[in-house]
Amino acid sequence: xxxxxxxxxxxxxxxxxxxxxxxxxxxxxxxxxxxxxxxxxxxxxxxxxxxxxxxxxxxxxxxxxxxxxxxxxxxxxxxxxxxxxxxxxxxxxxxxxxxxxxxxxxxxxxxxxxxxxxxxxxxxxxxxxxxxxxxxxxxxxxxxxxxxxxxxxxxxxxxxxxxxxxxxxxxxxxxxxxxxxxxxxxxxxxxxxxxxxxxxxxxxxxxxxxxxxxxxxxxxxxxxxxxxx
Amino acid sequence: xxxxxxxxxxxxxxxxxxxxxxxxxxxxxxxxxxxxxxxxxxxxxxxxxxxxxxxxxxxxxxxxxxxxxxxxxxxxxxxxxxxxxxxxxxxxxxxxxxxxxxxxxxxxxxxxxxxxxxxxxxxxxxxxxxxxxxxxxxxxxxxxxxxxxxxxxxxxxxxxxxxxxxxxxxxxxxxxxxxxxxxxxxxxxxxxxxxxxxxxxxxxxxxxxxxxxxxxxxxxxxxxxxxxxxxxxxxxxxxxxxxxxxxxxxxxxxxxxxxxxxxxxxxxxxxxxxxxxxxxxxxxxxxxxxxxxxxxxxxxxxxxxxxxxxxxxxxxxxxxxxxxxxxxxxxxxxxxxxxxxxxxxxxxxxxxxxxxxxxxxxxxxxxxxxxxxxxxxxxxxxxxxxxxxxxxxxxxxxxxxxxxxxxxxxxxxxxxx
Numbered sequence: 001x002x003x004x005x006x007x008x009x010x011x012x013x014x015x016x017x018x019x020x021x022x023x024x025x026x027x028x029x030x031x032x033x034x035x036x037x038x039x040x041x042x043x044x045x046x047x048x049x050x051x052x053x054x055x056x057x058x059x060x061x062x063x064x065x066x067x068x069x070x071x072x073x074x075x076x077x078x079x080x081x082x083x084x085x086x087x088x089x090x091x092x093x094x095x096x097x098x099x100x101x102x103x104x105x106x107x108x109x110x111x112x113x114x115x116x117x118x119x120x121x122x123x124x125x126x127x128x129x130x131x132x133x134x135x136x137x138x139x140x141x142x143x144x145x146x147x148x149x150x151x152x153x154x155x156x157x158x159x160x161x162x163x164x165x166x167x168x169x170x171x172x173x174x175x176x177x178x179x180x181x182x183x184x185x186x187x188x189x190x191x192x193x194x195x196x197x198x199x200x201x202x203x204x205x206x207x208x209x210x211x212x213x214x215x216x217x218x219x220x221x222x223x224x225x226x227x228x229x
Numbered sequence: 230x231x232x233x234x235x236x237x238x239x240x241x242x243x244x245x246x247x248x249x250x251x252x253x254x255x256x257x258x259x260x261x262x263x264x265x266x267x268x269x270x271x272x273x274x275x276x277x278x279x280x281x282x283x284x285x286x287x288x289x290x291x292x293x294x295x296x297x298x299x300x301x302x303x304x305x306x307x308x309x310x311x312x313x314x315x316x317x318x319x320x321x322x323x324x325x326x327x328x329x330x331x332x333x334x335x336x337x338x339x340x341x342x343x344x345x346x347x348x349x350x351x352x353x354x355x356x357x358x359x360x361x362x363x364x365x366x367x368x369x370x371x372x373x374x375x376x377x378x379x380x381x382x383x384x385x386x387x388x389x390x391x392x393x394x395x396x397x398x399x400x401x402x403x404x405x406x407x408x409x410x411x412x413x414x415x416x417x418x419x420x421x422x423x424x425x426x427x428x429x430x431x432x433x434x435x436x437x438x439x440x441x442x443x444x445x446x447x448x449x450x451x452x453x454x455x456x457x458x459x460x461x462x463x464x465x466x467x468x469x470x471x472x473x474x475x476x477x478x479x480x481x482x483x484x485x486x487x488x489x490x491x492x493x494x495x496x497x498x499x500x501x502x503x504x505x506x507x508x509x510x511x512x513x514x515x516x517x518x519x520x521x522x523x524x525x526x527x528x529x530x531x532x533x534x535x536x537x538x539x540x541x542x543x544x545x546x547x548x549x550x551x552x553x554x555x556x557x558x559x560x561x562x563x564x565x566x567x568x569x570x571x572x573x574x575x576x577x578x579x580x581x582x583x584x585x586x587x588x589x590x591x592x593x594x595x596x597x598x599x600x601x602x603x604x605x606x607x608x609x610x611x612x613x614x615x616x617x618x619x620x621x622x623x624x625x626x627x628x629x630x631x632x633x634x635x636x637x638x639x640x641x642x643x644x645x646x
Contacts, residue, residue, distance in 0.1 A: 089541075
């Protein structure tokens with residue numbers, strides 16, 4: 001597939017939950033191309049979050065292969081996976097998950113700072129990104145001083161400021177009201193269209209499924225449907 | 230650059246939980262201040278003890294007949310004391326011109342009154358020189374008088390000794406001493422009574438002039454010891470070397486006070502060691518408190534650390550945040566503890582601390598009377614050492630929580646409520 005940024009082959013993830021063995025993924029094959037706006041949907045326990053975690057190098061599979069931009073994730077050690085996440089992948093989580101003692105600016109620049117980007121360059125990128133997500137003028141506010149929607153915008157800014165290969169968003173609208181959820185989706189869609197940022201969502205939210213141009217449905221750890229609109 | 234960011238997170242976390250930070254910091258600072266104050270008080274008490282013991286029982290440097298320290302035989306004497314003193318003075322002029330020299334002769338015998346007889350340790354002194362090196366002259370009970378240099382018959386008795394002999398000021402007593410070949414008798418008149426508060430001294434000791442004691446032992450010109458008294462005890466090794474060199478032709482041993490008064494020296498060493506052990510235990514207890522607090526703080530931030538790890542922060546970098554918190558907290562608390570310890574020491578240094586209510590007016594330690602009024606003294610090596618240990622233990626207390634944080638798996642950590 002042209003410009004394939006994510007390649008998943010025969011991915012299996014099994015883990016123990018007490019006495020029970022849970023087959024979260026049962027041999028998943030998936031390709032995602034640059035610039036896609038893809039939703040992974042399915043009921044609870046379908047494996048969508050597990051699949052997202054595998055793609056994001058947050059978890060290791062029981063068997064199978066995951067490649068990000070040609071880089072095989074299986075077999076990488078902890079440090080190598082950390083470096084991959086830092087340099088290639090952006091994350092937006094359901095519960096915003098900002099660092100509470102850092103301001104909006106400092107949260108957004110966190111990834112760039114951990115990469116060692118010089119301050120002047122960081123400043124330019126972060127200010128531009130905060131402006132792009134509609135938070136100009138709020139750089140100095142702490143997370144506790146921002147609304148839910150504003151916090152999630154900071155999280156989006158943090159995810160994209162480092163120009164990652166792709167952004168993984170796990171239920172990003174779940175904690176937001178409808179209006180704010182739509183606003184956030186519009187923002188991410190604009191980023192996708194204007195800057196070709198690749199987005200992959202794990203979601204229940206019909207709004208997200210509606211906005212996505214590709215919807216991959218998982219049931220019981222397998223892809224049951226892959227619909228390109 | 231990443232380090233600066235991690236440090237910023239650490240510093241802000243300390244500020245965010247200000248109450249917890251203050252409580253933990255106060256425990257560290259308070260514990261350290263107490264250790265510093267106690268250490269300085271101890272130093273002051275050692276100083277007083279050594280000063281007393283050295284001045285009354287020996288000197289900072291002591292010249293004795295070869296073998297005297299081991300055998301304690303009263304007939305082993307330094308001959309021709311006057312020229313020995315001159316040679317010592319000449320040696321001192323180069324290394325410690327302000328040093329003072331005094332000779333003493335220790336004679337054991339029996340003291341007899343008309344009513345009773347008692348064992349006695351008679352010390353022959355040079356009254357003028359002795360008054361410059363010790364405080365015996367201040368121990369004379371009211372009504373009596375200090376000895377004159379040319380007094381060949383005067384004696385000062387310990388108060389309890391006088392009681393047991395049933396004698397008073399002005400009475401006569403006879404000293405009986407085993408001389409070289411025969412028992413020698415010598416008559417003395419009581420010029421005064423001594424009160425030191427130490428039972429052994431007040432009950433068995435007497436002071437006479439050096440010539441009178443030499444006559445009693447039939448050893449003119451001899452002394453048990455020629456003692457050197459210094460203003461700066463740290464110069465003992467240098468002074469000892471100079472005196473030993475000056476007297477190398479004589480059959481003498483030249484000892485520092487630590488060897489001349491081994492019991493007193495050992496007491497200070499053992500007391501210091503047991504105090505250090507106690508300080509260490511206190512340090513461990515405080516460190517356990519810090520560990521508990523830091524561990525709680527880490528547990529509360531598991532989700533936050535999970536997010537950092539998910540974003541690509543390395544496990545070692547997450548550990549560093551916690552270590553930085555320990556470094557900063559330890560640094561500030563140590564600084565405050567040092568300041569408090571120093572401030573607590575200063576008034577005592579000036580006014581003294583009176584332990585009479587607890588200890589009585591005089592306390593006997595290793596055969597020496599100590600004043601109940603103790604003046605703390607700075608022991609900078611000990612103080613700075615305590616600070617270093619406090620800081621190190623604070624940082625060490627963060628190691629396990631830091632390791633724990635580095636072991637977090639991002640997915641599980643982010644699920645934490």
